[in-house]
Amino acid sequence: MKIICTKSNLAKGVSIVSKAVPSKTTMPILECILIDATTDVIKLTANDMELGIETRIEGEIIDRGIIALNAKIFSEIVRKLPDNEIVIETDMNNQTMITCEKAKFNIAAQSGEDFSYLPVIEKEDNIAVSEFTLKEVIRQTIFSIADNDTNKMMTGELFEIDENVLKVVSLDGHRISIRKIELSDSYGQRKVIVPGKTLQEISKIIGGEAEASVEISFTKNHIVFEFDQTLVVSRLIEGDYFKIDQMLSSDYETKVRINKRELLDCIDRATLLIKEGEKKPIIINIGDESMKLQIKSQIGSMDEEILITKEGKDLLIGFNPKFLIDALRVIDDEEVDLYFMNAKAPCFIKDEQQSYIYLILPVNFNAVA
Structure with a gap:
């Protein structure tokens, strides 16, 4: 594999997907960022088996290929390289050369074939909201989720859709936060519990533009956020959410x-x-x-x-x-x-x-x- 891209494009992509790299894991491959240049686009992916993020970056593909690089080392190298074109090249033994101006790094990599790809999601239905609205709704509710795992339900937020209204609920046993927003279209009824960690990372990634749209899709076990050149797939929290109506x-x-x-x-x-x-x-x-x-x-x-x-x-x-x-x-x-x-x-x-x-x-x- 051999690709060429600007430092700014690569650094932005690495920053986005790094949010799905686990801080602790017994599987070294999950500590990696996957660089996939097997098609006509360059894709970066990270996946901790609960949250997976894939983003596309602009660049030139000289030789197609796929490789997995340790996320911590790779992101630090990219961050400290000069603001210029970066060349990433791998050989048959997965040794990877990262070159920028006169700086050359040679690091060991892992086979991209061993990486845990994002699950293939067959979307059952989806809604669209603006980046600004989604970012605001998360900001206005995320503070009242529980910060420990004693009750898994409390570490997530309820997303409830009823016709043209999206209701987002969080609680921690001492308080409840509820935000309702009007959607541009009507949809079928649906309730899912989205992990707070997923929403916190989404909020950091999206730009918050009122004109930019986020497509949110649901399956039985996953929620998918698509925006700009990025795809975020998260496992949902299973179970029935608290009956909050009787508390109101x-x-x-x-x-x-x-x-x-x-x-x-x-x-x-x-x-x-x-x-x-x-x-x-x-x-x-x-x-x-x-x-x-x-x-x-x-x-x-x-x-x-x-x-x-x-x-x-x-x-x-x-x-x-x-x-x-x-x-x-x-x-x-x-x-x-x-x-x-x-x-x-x-x-x-x-x-x-x-x-x-x-x-x-x-x-x-x-x-x-």
Whole structure:
């Protein structure tokens, strides 16, 4: 095999597929990036058996062939080469020469035939969304997945399609995030659970252009994302997702409308007094025209008051400040509505159209203050 391509094209391709290279594996071939120049295009592929990424790069194929190179070594070599044309050439023994200007690397490679190819997916149905929309939906929900494997379901997000609406849900046992977006067409009903890792990597790869489209396809066991010159195939999480509808209530005793930036900045300031790992709640006292926020820790205390518009009863309630910050940060509205039932029931942050809903459980601040 012999190919020639620019450093920028190669570096971009390597950066994209590297996200599917496992950090730990007992199979050395999975630590590799596959360079496939057996057809008229140059394809780079990585696959950790749960997530696989393939991308095409522009370049010239002098001799066709296929080779697997250690991803860590290959990506570091490419990164540190001069900004010029790179020639990659292999011999019959899989020795690979990487040349750029006066720099020459000779490294051992593995046979491309041993590589675990991406599964061949027969798409059953697909939807299209813009890169911008997909990136935003992931940003606005991914923070509330669980970061450990004690419950596999909580490490993924529910993608639910019903006619022309895509609903994305994540939860970690303390909060729920829901985003709904309108699709340009209507589709059949479908529910799948997509691993959070897949969505985090997708979010890093896609550019976020409003005009650029992502095609999302589904099979029984996989989800496929296609955009630009890249294909991402991920195994789905098996099982039935949590029945969240019974957790969502439209009843409330107290409704507060508040400036989002003021509330977010206030809570952010309050967290200055919390040491890392310390569980100190922020106590919210809702009165007629103002909301008082208070936090106490070993470092000190802070009180701040924010003007609000209130409907219903006064309320004293406590929350993990991080959960409030996470939700408020991803809401783009200037003002937000907060709904409360009582001091032991969840708080809902949602808009009138319910295009976003954030449910946050309160904490018993008497026990932890």
